[in-house]
Amino acid sequence: MTEGRVQRRLTTILAADVVGYSRLMELDEAGTMAQLRARRHDVVMPAVARQGGRIFKVMGDGVLIEFTSVVNAVECAIELQKAMQAQNTGLPVHQHILLRIGINLGDVIVEGSDLYGDGVNLAARLESLAEPGGICVSGDVYRQVRSKLQMQFQDMGEQKVKNIVGPVHAYRVQAEDAAPASAESPEIHRSASTLPNKPSIAVLPFTNMSNDPDQDYFADGMVEDIITALSRFNQLFVIARNSSFTYKGRAVDVRQVARELGVRFVLEGSVRRAGSRVRITGQLIDAATGAHLWADRFDGDLEDVFELQDKITGSVVGAIEPTLRKAEIERARRRPVENLDAYDLYLRALPHVYAFRPDENLMGLKLLQKAIDLEPTYALALAFAAWCHEQRLVRGWPPVGQDDAGTAIALARRAISAGSDDAMALAAAGFVLVMVARDYDAGLDAVRRASELNPGSGFVEFLSSTALLFGGDPEGALIRAERAMVLSPMDPGAFMFLAIAGIAHLYAGRPEQALELGKRSAALNPNWDSAYWLLIPAYVQLDRMEDARAALAKLVALSPGLTVSGARQRLPIRNPASLEMVLEGFRKAGLPE
Incomplete structure (x- = not known):
């Protein structure tokens, strides 16, 4: 050499x-x-x-x-x-x-x-x-x-x-x-109750068989509703929507999907919408054996869409867990939306709401407002519209009206009144009441009812965990955040789950664990400002001042003009000691008053 x-x-x-x-x-x-x-x-x-x-x-x-x-x-x-x-x-x-x-x-x-x-x-x-x-x-x-x-x-x-x-x-x-x-x-600090010890299923995005590619939203909406319906059954463990949707548009091997998500059963299918007619097909596969447990096709008018969804849900539940009584399936049916145009607008809004970007958020908000105009008591549209306003307020995006906070609070209260039996609506609305109105009693009551109604929903568990965290229950928040991670193991928003779990550790007096989770959150999404709201006080508590100042520089770059007094106004932390601990961390790291 x-x-x-x-x-x-x-x-x-x-x-x-x-x-x-x-x-x-x-x-x-x-x-x-x-x-x-x-x-x-x-x-x-x-x-x-x-x-x-x-x-x-x-x-x-x-x-x-x-x-x-x-x-x-x-x-x-x-x-x-x-x-x-x-x-x-x-x-x-x-x-x-x-x-x-x-x-x-x-x-x-x-x-x-x-x-x-x-x-x-x-x-x-x-x-x-x-x-x-x-x-x-x-x-x-x-x-x-x-x-x-x-x-x-x-x-x-x-x-x-x-x-x-x-x-x-x-x-x-x-x-x-x-x-x-x-x-x-x-x-x-994982609770044994978060681990799946029951029949587990993932619902993959259905194929849009319509001639119009713009109908993708409708096929996606069908899947989201089926996931929500299945997750109402305590006897089933259902992978959350965000993890299932990571397979959208991909040619997949069902057995590989089951291994990656840690489930035994996979539901796949297709939706064809032509005018007022809808055809939904589905097949349920036992990934352990490759056997098709059930397959069927459902045809109907748009007016029948909720009945078609319920038929699919009942068939899947019966195939996986035949001991479930018919009465339980009947009890899990949700009240349909009276105005199908409002339902269609709600489905169109969902991808915009989930995007977490100001321009997309505004598009979603406009669609939801149209749905509310058509059906003023549509709980999900009301709750998600309130959530859109909350996103804009907390993230500091440009306002859409003269009193966005007041609008968000009013929409949330209307959603709770109209959707007392809708877990997703209760979770989103209760979350908004905590984050915007700082009405901790009403907000926490709503998210706790949501978890009782649908403990199998990753969406419900995540929003509930965040509301509980800021509402003064970090240990309860940690349990729900970890359960959300289990329900949605491949969630693109995993950085949010990690940040919430980390903040729960911070408020509970465990800065070392908080720091570990905060670093992982920031590694997954360096532009997620909540990770730095966690990292700065954690570093200060561990006397790592150089790291605290570096984290503060990143936060200020994401939130120009931030001050300690501004942070006090933005943070809806119910526990005074937790709030002062965070603010003192900011001061010591060098944030101006």
């Missing part, structure tokens, strides 16, 4: 890091160091040796390992997580040691026994995306092992990571026998 020439090789890098290392060291420096040395000797080194790996770098809170086999690297990661969990058994929760692991297959620079370069850096970045007790791998690793190992992978999509040019496609490993962090772990 020519002298001075850089030596490279293609290899697999595993990066592992201890979660909450600073917290552990602060609690018991000597004891933590002794535990880490013991774990490295008793767990890490034997597992690496068994899988043919080589440890080439050890840091205080982490380790870098090289493997010639991608399969061996992933198997080692699974073994490490299982062994670390076993070692935590019997220890107090605050002494649990958890790992995050990232794995990448890439080109590296060889210098003696050490390795450098993007191949190593990307493994470290993937590790930071992993859950406590979890494993995250690159797309190259996924393609190498997906057909060789008996495990499931959750597609995390394109991720933008620090110091890596271009987005990185990442996957979360979901090995059946490698459970993530203990349910008792302070890093997770």
Whole structure:
């Protein structure tokens, strides 16, 4: 080899890091160091040796390992997580040691026994995306092992990571026998009630069979209504709309979809609308066997659309859970909208409302207002219109009227009055009353009723969690935020779930956990200002002032002219201590009064 020439090789890098290392060291420096040395000797080194790996770098809170086999690297990661969990058994929760692991297959620079370069850096970045007790791998690793190992992978999509040019496609490993962090772990605080222990189903976006591509909204609306109807049954676990819709427009393998979403059943179908006639087809597939449990076609006029939806829902429920009594299905039917033109306008508005952009929001608001004009007691249109106003007020978008706050509050109260049995309307309206009116009693009563009516809705759980958070119940908010994540594991809005869960930890006095979730939220969406409302006070509480000032600079760039007094007006935090803690964090980081 020519002298001075850089030596490279293609290899697999595993990066592992201890979660909450600073917290552990602060609690018991000597004891933590002794535990880490013991774990490295008793767990890490034997597992690496068994899988043919080589440890080439050890840091205080982490380790870098090289493997010639991608399969061996992933198997080692699974073994490490299982062994670390076993070692935590019997220890107090605050002494649990958890790992995050990232794995990448890439080109590296060889210098003696050490390795450098993007191949190593990307493994470290993937590790930071992993859950406590979890494993995250690159797309190259996924393609190498997906057909060789008996495990499931959750597609995390394109991720933008620090110091890596271009987005990185990442996957979360979901090995059946490698459970993530203990349910008792302070890093997770996961309630057992959030985990699916019942028949589980995902409803994929239906194909628009109409000649007019502009009818996509109608097919999407059908699916959203079917998901809402199915999620009313406590006996079913239903994946939320936002996760199901990540497959829109894609040719998919049903079994792969089921593995990625963690469900057994998949419902797919099509909608054809021609004039006043509608045809809806559906087929229910058992992904474990590939068997078609049920398939049917439903024809009718637009006036029959709600009856057609109910027939599909009843057929699916009966096929999955035949013990459900007919009376339960009847009880789950919702009151149809009297004016179908109003319903059509509501369906057209939904994609604009979910876009979270000022121009789209305005388009959605105009459509919803037309629906309300046609049917003044249409609870969902009223609630979503109120939510549109809330988005504009909280995000600081240009006003649409002289009193947007008053309009939002009035619409929310009308929605609650008209939709006392509609969980989605109650959740959105109650959320608005908390965030805009600061009427915590009425708002929290509405979101709690929404959760009771439909505990299987990811949408309901997310808005309820946010309302509870600002309404003074961070622990209740955390349970619902985590349940929303379980119900919608591939939600494009996962950054919002993480931020809400992180703020709940912050208000409950757990800044270390809050910081971890806030960093993950900001990594998924650097322009989501709520992540920095969390990061700044968390950094201040942990005495990381340089990081706090950097986070404040990002927040001010997103919200020019922000002041402490302005933050006080914008934040509807019911608990005075939580509010002052956040504002004091802003002051110490350098935000002017």
